[in-house]
Amino acid sequence: MNRNRRRVLQAGSALAAVALAGPGMAAGRTPSSRLPDVHIELRAIRDEVTLRPGKPTAVWRYMGRLIAGDAAALQMEGGTYLGPTIRLSRGQRVRIELSNELPEATTIHWHGLHVPDDMDGHPRHAVAPGGRYIYEFTVLNGAGTYWYHAHPHGRTGSQVYRGLAGVLLVSDDEESTLALPRGGYDLPLVLQDRTFDADQQLVYPASNESNAMMNGGGMHGGAMMSGSAMAGMMARMMGVLGDELLVNGRSSKDLEVLPRAYRLRMVNGANTRTFKLAWSDGSPLTVIGTDGGLLDRPQEREYLMLAPAERIDIWADFGRWDPGAPVVLRSLEFDGGMTRGGSRLPDGSGFDVLKFAVLRGDRSAALEPPQRLAHLPDAQPQSAINAGLPKVFDLTMRMMAWGVNGRSFNMLQASPEETVKLGTHEVWEFRNEGQGSMMGMVMAHSMHIHGVQFRVLKRQVSSSFAAAYQTVSAGLVDEGWKDTVLVMPGERVQVLVGFSDYAGLFLYHCHMLEHEDAGLMRNYLVQA
Ligand code: C2O
Ligand code: CU
DSSP, rough: OGGGGGOOSOOSSHHHHHHHHHHOOOOOOOOSSSSSSSSEEEEEEEEEEOOOOSOOOEEEEEEEEEESOOGGGGESSSOSSSSSEEEETTEEEEEEEEOOOOOOOOOEEEEOOOOOOOTTTTTOOOOOOEEEOOOOEESSSOSSSEEEEEOTTTTTHHHHHHHHHEEEEEEEEHHTOOOOOGGGEEEEEEEEEEOOOTTTTBBOOHHHHHHHHHHHHHHTTTTTHHHHHHHHHHHHOOOOOOSEEEETTTTOOOOOSSSSSSEEEEOOOSOOEEEEEETOOOOOOOEETTHHHHHHOOOOOEEEOOOOTEEEEEEGGGEEEEEEEEEEEEEEOOBBBBBSOOOSSSOOOOOEEEEEEEEOHHHHHHOOOOOOSSSOOOOOOOGTTTTTSSSEEEEEETTTTEEEETTTOOOOOOOOGGGETTOOOEEEEEEEEETOOOOGGOOOOEEEETTTTTEEEEEEEGGGGHHHHTTTTGOOSSSSBHHHHHHHEEEEEEEEEEEEEEOOEEEEEEHHHHHHHHHHHHHEEEOO
């Protein structure tokens, strides 16, 4: 990338000023002279959508426009707050112009994609209201289900909750040779929980006072708080749960399907909720892909865990069920550690996710998934420069503030253990052992590393958490490429991460968005 060709388009905000001082500085771009294969404008706007009978709901959302490229690259739908579905292929050069028409700063993160640090939506590149930012990158990822969402400092939870997210699908030559369901039989299903008030408006816990406390890094000074501020603060620390499930940014209703095979691309777009997906009749689920693309071969599970930001591609043959029979994808009960108050649908409760109505039709298409999917190399832990000596990242709570190894988020800081060398692999170990937590209460976390796809090497859970762990362990899929991994209470998870192509400052964090906003996020620095 030619850094000299770029200049600042708009640098009005304090955040942008911070960005100018930071590594990989950038607050906007002039496009490179090479024409992109796909050129899209995304306006982040305030809007209203009719989600439920009655009054429309105020949302924040991405409005898309295709400036150049194949018409299939951008698909806008009505009746949802989700942004357009973006379809790209590997190798394409992409330019996406963000126009921030919101009353606060924002950025867009291309979750799961391997892009340069100043194209990754880091909060240091926040775009002030009225500003623009040009994201430009080449698609290096393999075929898979990715997504994009807002990522400003301290406001990711509320912005995503209001609607700032969308699906991004990548295809490639390897995938196109496989007999997989396509077109209308290839369905992204974004799962999100929301709470509506009597006026049909989205409810997100008030965060003004709590926000100030969070940004102060903890509970100093012993300030008196009102009851509602306290409740808001607790919600912000524990995570926001809605009591109604939305699929693809709409109130869930029956989905009509033909008695044939579908590819269901499940995306957990919820702020904090984890799903334990299962068919209501107890039949196994067939997994063909995870966060970073297709598996080597299909895997069967009795149920599937899907933590915030994780994706899982399911092969679903609706011909197995009789037409007219109720087919329900459910989320089953599980024990995710401490239970959270403040929601009528606590994390780990059971509920219906989506009902399928199987129509009559003929069963002509392939019913079994291909037994060979993608070429997926074996993970090579011995390739890591610290093989046998994992770097430890303890998920901590200190002075009522989330953090990693005792440090909360700092915009430009990366510690020595958070510094890595370009062109190397490392083994990282996330430990969720409740360090600093109150009364031994430990919550699950969903750890995401920006800019990479990693492999899960091993998991180990301490015996005192074994019973809770058994309610989820059979539903973990660690076989493929991952960018987000569920770390249960009492668990240590080792991952093998490679740092290639791009030096710079990237994030890693818990994708329970309120944890992220409250400090469970850090940078890692890739040195050339
Ligand atoms: Cu999808 Cu930093 O996150
Ligand atoms: Cu978390």
